[in-house]
Amino acid sequence: MIDTYPDTIAIIEIHDGDAYEVPWGTARDAFYQASWTPCSMQDGLYDGFPPSTYESKFQTRQAVPTDVTIDMAVFGGGVAWNVSATVCIEPTGDGKIMDVWIAQAVDHYGPVNFDRNKVQDGSDGVEISLAAGECAVITEPFVLNSVSATSPENVKFFAWAQDTELVWAQVMVYGGTPYYAYTAEIYQGGKALAPFEGVFVDGFEFGDTLGWSVVTP
Numbered sequence: 001m002i003d004t005y006p007d008t009i010a011i012i013e014i015h016d017g018d019a020y021e022v023p024w025g026t027a028r029d030a031f032y033q034a035s036w037t038p039c040s041m042q043d044g045l046y047d048g049f050p051p052s053t054y055e056s057k058f059q060t061r062q063a064v065p066t067d068v069t070i071d072m073a074v075f076g077g078g079v080a081w082n083v084s085a086t087v088c089i090e091p092t093g094d095g096k097i098m099d100v101w102i103a104q105a106v107d108h109y110g111p112v113n114f115d116r117n118k119v120q121d122g123s124d125g126v127e128i129s130l131a132a133g134e135c136a137v138i139t140e141p142f143v144l145n146s147v148s149a150t151s152p153e154n155v156k157f158f159a160w161a162q163d164t165e166l167v168w169a170q171v172m173v174y175g176g177t178p179y180y181a182y183t184a185e186i187y188q189g190g191k192a193l194a195p196f197e198g199v200f201v202d203g204f205e206f207g208d209t210l211g212w213s214v215v216t217p
Helices: 023-032 051-062
Strands: 068-077 080-089 096-106 118-122 126-130 135-143 155-163 167-174 177-183 186-193
Touching (some): 023 118, 023 177, 068 155, 096 135, 126 135
Antiparallel strands (some): 080 135, 096 126, 155 186, 167 177
16 A cells, blocks of 8 residues: 555554564554554554455545645754654644654565564654644654664655544454554644755765756755
8 A cells, every 4th residue: 555555645564562663663552552463543543454444444534634734854864864844734724733743664674564664763742733824843853773774765754743632432343342442533644755855965065066967056
């Protein structure tokens, strides 16, 4: 689905209890308090289980309109990056209080059956209150770990704006048994993929302009 819907889907993979577990992922898992794996929370509202229905449930949810927009920008170089998410409510939309989260993942890492967008780190979340037509810019610093630094072409950043109210609700049924987790609607998501803007490349920072067609600001 990541490759089928590159412009409309943002998926992050969180691991719990294995070699790919990271502290931020553990905390995010506790956010929903889903006690089973795999768990595929779609827009923070329900588990897409079973996998055969992931796509159809995504398509159904995608058809629901949103009045929230997110634009992302990433600046920095090497292992140090600043990631900004500009979150807006459309002029005809409804005011909202939201938490804005930003996470960093690395793609194509690990066994091929689960090697997509593994989370490496993330923010603590920032609460914003916006009226219709208003925007807020959230900027978070990230330092890439060794896994990400050795695969810079696969580094990705994700941002999403989520309801601040957690609701304990049924999110799926398996074998006739209902399963519950905390839910909070995600109004919009965004992603930024390498290579990022605002980075000197091709040796330009050292005065090497041979790879550049334009060298003036």
